[in-house]
Amino acid sequence: MNYRFITVEGNIGAGKTTLASMLAKHFSAKLILEEFADNPFLPLFYERPQQYAFPLELFFMAERYKQLKEMLQSQDLFSDVILSDYLFIKSLLFAKVTLPEEEFSLYQKLFDIINPQLVQPDLLIFLNAPVNKLQENIKHRNRSYEQSIPDDYLRNVHGMYMQYIKQHPVRTLMIDMTKVDFVKHPDDFGKLLTALEKDYEVGINYLTL
Template structure:
């Protein structure tokens, strides 16, 4: 497997972290996971989005930067591959959905200063699932503050990701995760492992699970 830095992305509840764990175990890769539970503004945001969106997004950006900046200086000989369950650009995509225009423009300026300092992934795996499936997964993992996320919000996030991927020509594997069960069905995980054995042109490449 030739990739040294792989990022897994997708909507809330798409299965990013599960797949990241399984791939890191398979490849003995270093795993960097989003520390969402440490964000004190997250439960407050779901209760009052207008009041808490800006500090929520600032906190996420600072934490993601703190995690990813170590990639610039770290060279682990025993773990040559790094897998993350988020793209740093996620900061900007969620801010675009959550912030009013003036706050978004300020946030964007901060993002652009920080973003250029980070290493970018060689390959993006994007898990695409319909909102109905996302809601099922969200209910199953049972985080109290997530239980009332509106379908409209998930659709908005989905569209924002889709637009970003279409506009940026990075190597992206788009996986139809409508029926994904990476833990319970070894064939689903094998599709991803087989896909990672190949090289790709920049742009989007589509995969379905058996």
């Protein structure tokens, strides 16, 4: 495999952490997982989003930056494979959905200061799942604060991801997750491993499993 730093991304409930963990185990890679459970504002945000959106997003951005900076600085990107289950840009994308205009403007200024300091992944694997499957996965993993996430919020998040991927030169492997299950169907995972042997062009590369 030619990729040293791979990020798995997707909407809430798309299966990012599961796939990133499976790939890291297969390639004996360093694994960077988002520590969302440490964010004290997350349950409060789902109850009162207008009141807690800004501290929620600020906390996420600071923690993601610290985690990525420390891990990437301590590794040799030319010899070690690194897997993560989030892009740092997701801080800005989610803030765009959750924050009012004035707060987002301030947030973006902070983001633009620190984003250039981070190494970007060689490959983005994007798990493109329909809203009904996202909601099924959210219910199945049974995190109490996620159970009332509205469909419209998931659609807005998806739209922000798509806008970013289409407008920025990101080498992306887009996977339709409608009928894909990497845990229950080992063949799906095997096909992805085969696909990772290819050299992909910058832009969106669609993969059907």
